[in-house]
Every structure is written in C-alpha cells, then in structure tokens.
C-alpha cells in the first residue's frame with residue numbers, strides 16, 4: 001500500500017510536483033520509465049498502436065545515446081517524452097549541482113518540459129530548481145512491474161485497485177520489468193478501456 005500509493009507526506013515535501021490530475025472525466029495517464037531499449041520499447045510501442053493509445057516515456061539519457069533509433073521511434077509514433085536523468089541517479093545521493101548537471105546532460109538529447117526523478121527521490125533544493133524548468137511528474141499508481149516478488153496478476157491487481165480519474169500509472173520498459181509488464185500491460189489496457197477510461201498525455 002505504501003509503495004503502490006505514495007504517502008501524503010511526500011506530496012507535502014515535494015512542492016509543485018504532480019501526483020495525479022484530478023478530473024471529473026474518466027481518464028488516465030500511462031507512463032513508462034527507464035527506456036528506451038530495443039529489447040522492450042518497440043514491443044510497447046506496437047501494443048499501444050494496436051489500441052491507438054498515446055503515452056509518456058520518461059527516458060534515461062544514456063539509453064537515448066545508446067539507442068537513438070529506438071528513441072526516435074517513440075517520437076515518430078506520437079508519444080510524449082520526459083527527462084529521467086542521464087544515468088538514472090537518485091537526487092538524495094548527489095549534491096544538487098551534480099544532480100542538475102546529470103539532468104542537463106540528458107536534456108541535450110531529450111527535448112522536453114517533463115521530468116521524473118528516478119526512484120522518486122529528490123532533495124528539496126533540487127525540486128525548487130527543477131520546477132522552474134520542468135513539470136515534475138510523479139505518480140499515484142506504481143505497478144511495481146519491476147519487482148521480482150510481483151506476478152503479472154499482482155501488477156494487474158494494483159492497477160484495478162488504485163486507478164481513479166486522472167491517475168498517473170507507472171510501468172517500465174526495462175529488462176527488469178518486462179516479464180511482468182508484457183502480461184500485465186495488455187490486461188490493464190483492456191480493463192481500463194472496459195471501465196471507460198480514456199488515455200491522455202500531459203499538456
């Protein structure tokens with residue numbers, strides 16, 4: 001419960017960050033972290049195309065450097081991209097100056113006004129600096145698809161249990177998550193559509 005849904009104290013400590021976009025309409029924001037990689041991301045793109053869904057990909061700069069064609073594919077298929085640092089580093093482990101420099105390095109490859117901190121960890125001064133330039137997109141439903149202790153059905157159950165209007169859902173186009181994600185994502189999309197949810201990207 002604590003992991004799937006961020007505790008309220010986080011929201012207070014992280015001023016100006018976005019955890020959910022409350023809405024009267026049934027809509028959700030599908031997001032994918034840690035790609036792009038050729039082993040997983042194209043599979044996600046094909047699946048999304050099949051349903052005509054647009055999503056947001058928070059990309060690791062070093063992956064964009066290694067796999068520019070996969071990154072270009074994300075853009076060409078009309079999805080939104082966000083900065084997820086160059087080396088997938090945690091803000092609390094770095095001085096603000098170095099953390100911001102790593103994000104800046106990623107920004108040379110990823111043109112975007114969206115940012116998501118790896119592991120959701122940042123120091124307050126980092127947030128205060130970043131929020132001038134970026135919309136800092138957090139989440140309210142972490143599927144935990146990356147966890148070896150999760151099953152695809154467990155991931156699907158998290159989606160069913162916690163999704164509300166305007167929810168921001170996190171999946172991962174990563175090697176660690178693909179075992180769960182490849183099963184749970186299609187189940188989740190089918191369920192969300194059946195429940196009447198539309199898929200939005202961040203304005």
Ligand SMILES: [Zn+2]
Pocket residue numbers: 033034084088117118119
């Ligand atoms: Zn990440």
